[in-house]
Amino acid sequence: MIVVQDAEVRERELTLLPATSFEAGAGDAVVVRGANGAGKSTLLRLLAGMRSPSSGTVRVAGRPVDSRDPRTRRSMAAMIGLPPMAPDLTVRDHVLLVATTWSASGQDAERLAGQVLDELGLHPLATRYPHELSSGQTQLFGLALVLARPCDALVLDEPEQRLDADRLELVVAAVDRRRRAGATVVVATHSDPIEAGLGGGTLRLQGVA
Amino acid sequence: MRYRPARAALAIWNASHAHSASDRRYAGYLGVMLAIVFVAPTVRALWTAASQPDVLHVLVAPTAPLVGGLCVGGLWTFALLLGGLRGPALRSPVLTYALARSGLSRISAFGGSVMRCALIVTVLTTGATGFIGVLLASHGSLTFGAAFAFAVLGTIIGVIATVAWLTGQAAPRAAGALATGVVILMGVSAISPAVAPFTPWGWIAAFWSSAASPAADPATAIRWLVPLAACALALASLTPWLLSRVRTQVLEGQSARWESSSVHAYGMDFSSAVSAYQGRPRVGRRVRAVRAGGAGRSGIALVGTFVFRDAVGATRSPGRLAAGAFGIAAASVLVTIASTAPEPGVALGALGAFAAVLAFAGLGPFTDGVRHAAAVAGDLPLYGVSDAQLLLLHAAFPVSAVLVLSGVMAAVSALALGISPPAPILCAATIGLCGVLARVSNALKGPLPLRLLTPIPTPEGDLSGAVRFIWSIDGVVLIACVGAVLPLAAHAPAWCVVACVPLVAVGAARWSRRRSADR
Numbered sequence: 001m002i003v004v005q006d007a008e009v010r011e012r013e014l015t016l017l018p019a020t021s022f023e024a025g026a027g028d029a030v031v032v033r034g035a036n037g038a039g040k041s042t043l044l045r046l047l048a049g050m051r052s053p054s055s056g057t058v059r060v061a062g063r064p065v066d067s068r069d070p071r072t073r074r075s076m077a078a079m080i081g082l083p084p085m086a087p088d089l090t091v092r093d094h095v096l097l098v099a100t101t102w103s104a105s106g107q108d109a110e111r112l113a114g115q116v117l118d119e120l121g122l123h124p125l126a127t128r129y130p131h132e133l134s135s136g137q138t139q140l141f142g143l144a145l146v147l148a149r150p151c152d153a154l155v156l157d158e159p160e161q162r163l164d165a166d167r168l169e170l171v172v173a174a175v176d177r178r179r180r181a182g183a184t185v186v187v188a189t190h191s192d193p194i195e196a197g198l199g200g201g202t203l204r205l206q207g208v209a
Numbered sequence: 210m211r212y213r214p215a216r217a218a219l220a221i222w223n224a225s226h227a228h229s230a231s232d233r234r235y236a237g238y239l240g241v242m243l244a245i246v247f248v249a250p251t252v253r254a255l256w257t258a259a260s261q262p263d264v265l266h267v268l269v270a271p272t273a274p275l276v277g278g279l280c281v282g283g284l285w286t287f288a289l290l291l292g293g294l295r296g297p298a299l300r301s302p303v304l305t306y307a308l309a310r311s312g313l314s315r316i317s318a319f320g321g322s323v324m325r326c327a328l329i330v331t332v333l334t335t336g337a338t339g340f341i342g343v344l345l346a347s348h349g350s351l352t353f354g355a356a357f358a359f360a361v362l363g364t365i366i367g368v369i370a371t372v373a374w375l376t377g378q379a380a381p382r383a384a385g386a387l388a389t390g391v392v393i394l395m396g397v398s399a400i401s402p403a404v405a406p407f408t409p410w411g412w413i414a415a416f417w418s419s420a421a422s423p424a425a426d427p428a429t430a431i432r433w434l435v436p437l438a439a440c441a442l443a444l445a446s447l448t449p450w451l452l453s454r455v456r457t458q459v460l461e462g463q464s465a466r467w468e469s470s471s472v473h474a475y476g477m478d479f480s481s482a483v484s485a486y487q488g489r490p491r492v493g494r495r496v497r498a499v500r501a502g503g504a505g506r507s508g509i510a511l512v513g514t515f516v517f518r519d520a521v522g523a524t525r526s527p528g529r530l531a532a533g534a535f536g537i538a539a540a541s542v543l544v545t546i547a548s549t550a551p552e553p554g555v556a557l558g559a560l561g562a563f564a565a566v567l568a569f570a571g572l573g574p575f576t577d578g579v580r581h582a583a584a585v586a587g588d589l590p591l592y593g594v595s596d597a598q599l600l601l602l603h604a605a606f607p608v609s610a611v612l613v614l615s616g617v618m619a620a621v622s623a624l625a626l627g628i629s630p631p632a633p634i635l636c637a638a639t640i641g642l643c644g645v646l647a648r649v650s651n652a653l654k655g656p657l658p659l660r661l662l663t664p665i666p667t668p669e670g671d672l673s674g675a676v677r678f679i680w681s682i683d684g685v686v687l688i689a690c691v692g693a694v695l696p697l698a699a700h701a702p703a704w705c706v707v708a709c710v711p712l713v714a715v716g717a718a719r720w721s722r723r724r725s726a727d728r
Contacts, residue, residue, distance in 0.1 A: 090579050113501075129494065
């Protein structure tokens with residue numbers, strides 16, 4: 001599903017991501033670890049199509065990644081930082097709206113949105129506006145928006161940010177559920193529980209000190 | 210000598226932010242230059258414009274005192290409401306935190322800030338009424354003694370306005386109710402003159418009527434200032450009590466918001482500066498804005514879903530939505546008036562430009578969805594539709610709302626003016642659509658492009674600041690150009706196309722670069 005071959009990112013004389021290679025198939029999880037500045041987020045940006053490698057290749061489902069390509073948009077769900085949130089929608093409205101644009105029917109959308117809110121324990125916050133959420137709740141809400149859509153590959157950058165241990169367990173379970181359903185999961189993290197919870201391989205980036 | 214902790218704390222703060230002697234000299238130089246280059250010519254232009262017979266005729270008309278009194282009532286109402294957003298008791302966030310959470314009294318900690326605001330407001334109101342008084346006196350409609358009394362009236366108005374402003378900060382809810390009461394009473398006194406002598410704006414009107422005559426007895430006119438001055442003194446004596454009522458959270462919240470807004474404004478990011486004061490939705494959370502039902506992803510069903518979502522989202526800030534709708538409606542009436550021009554002219558062009566800017570401002574609450582679509586377009590894919598489709602889906606609500614609102618208002622005002630409705634309707638609708646386009650372009654604007662920070666040396670100085678300023682308000686400038694020309698479509702159709710081209714071109718360029726960092 002995901003094939004990264006000697007992908008390197010340079011910015012003038014700086015190396016943001018040293019040459020990196022890995023492969024992950026359907027149902028695989030790859031946990032990317034490394035010190036701050038090692039290139040974890042840069043690698044995820046390559047996978048999400050937010051930037052191109054200076055050398056090497058990145059292919060998802062056999063194609064180069066291009067976020068404007070409808071096939072890439074359909075197969076790749078990514079959260080690198082919080083997604084844009086509409087200030088005039090409640091948590092439930094917003095998750096349902098995202099689900100509606102991906103679902104074949106309204107019933108499917110309602111079911112999907114309800115399932116995501118359940119998974120992340122967001123039902124009690126369903127009628128809150130984004131500005132009424134705490135920072136941890138906002139992180140969960142951002143994850144809910146990304147998980148409210150179908151995907152073949154799920155890319156998450158430090159999903160553990162601002163979450164307590166209980167919420168972290170919910171997130172690990174939700175992500176692992178998608179992995180078991182066949183999605184390829186790539187998560188950059190500093191969290192041991194996420195690495196242990198998702199299993200799979202660990203890619204350690206050394207960076208260029 | 211008695212130790213005053215608040216004064217000592219402020220002295221430490223001021224010392225740490227003290228400017229060097231050269232900075233102070235430069236600030237003085239800038240002040241003098243500003244007075245010579247901007248203030249003096251503006252006052253002179255105002256004087257010249259106000260000295261026109263048409264304007265003087267309005268100022269000495271029998272209805273002028275009543276209108277003047279009601280304007281002052283409006284000013285006090287505005288001050289009451291403004292206090293809830295930004296009150297006169299305001300210091301920097303650090304000082305506010307240190308002083309508001311200390312054991313110091315509010316008057317010792319924030320009295321200086323209130324006094325400074327009172328001084329500014331009073332100087333402005335005294336200047337305004339003094340200007341009117343001297344203008345009327347120099348044209349023989351008033352004695353110079355009465356002109357001085359006009360200036361005194363301005364001082365009284367300023368003091369009352371400052372107390373109203375502080376009241377809004379100390380008790381925002383009560384101030385809202387009070388403002389509503391003032392507006393109702395103003396309406397009643399405008400309809401029923403018998404009520405006016407019992408209201409402050411009625412006293413102002415009575416003073417103006419008594420004073421605005423060369424044969425008037427100054428003593429009679431000044432008699433009306435006595436109750437006003439008594440009111441001002443009584444209200445001013447409440448200042449320490451009002452200050453003690455201002456809550457710490459209000460002080461800190463307003464201080465942080467003002468600081469953030471000032472930083473954005475200083476960086477010429479006026480949209481962010483204004484959005485700091487934008488009301489957040491708090492009502493309608495139980496109303497479901499998204500009803501998937503049997504919809505799914507089919508085209509028409511999605512349009513319905515997004516229009517409904519945007520409409521419900523807008524109604525969740527009802528005051529903001531009502532103000533926006535009023536702005537669009539008022540703009541349509543002005544466009545209708547401008548489109549009656551028998552031939553192109555500067556005044557009607559200015560009216561059209563003002564109407565277009567008003568429509569642009571009114572579209573703010575209708576285009577929250579457009580701004581969200583623009584934010585998503587510059588980020589990772591979130592929705593199951595393309596960026597262009599998402600933008601079009603979110604544009605459906607403001608487009609339909611502006612077409613209905615401007616069309617209806619243009620038709621009604623055209624019929625009221627006795628002119629044929631099709632041309633004004635077309636004009637108002639086109640300006641509305643261009644307003645939506647300008648909003649889209651603004652939403653796609655992104656941060657200030659780095660290339661605009663490059664100095665542009667000229668014999669007159671560095672012009673890069675002016676370029677950055679124009680960039681920051683380009684939406685307003687472009688829509689004003691469209692508004693200035695469009696009502697004159699019958700006389701110069703080619704110019705209408707020319708005026709719309711930059712708006713479309715800028716929007717298209719921003720769309721094509723929506724994912725690049727340097728937009």
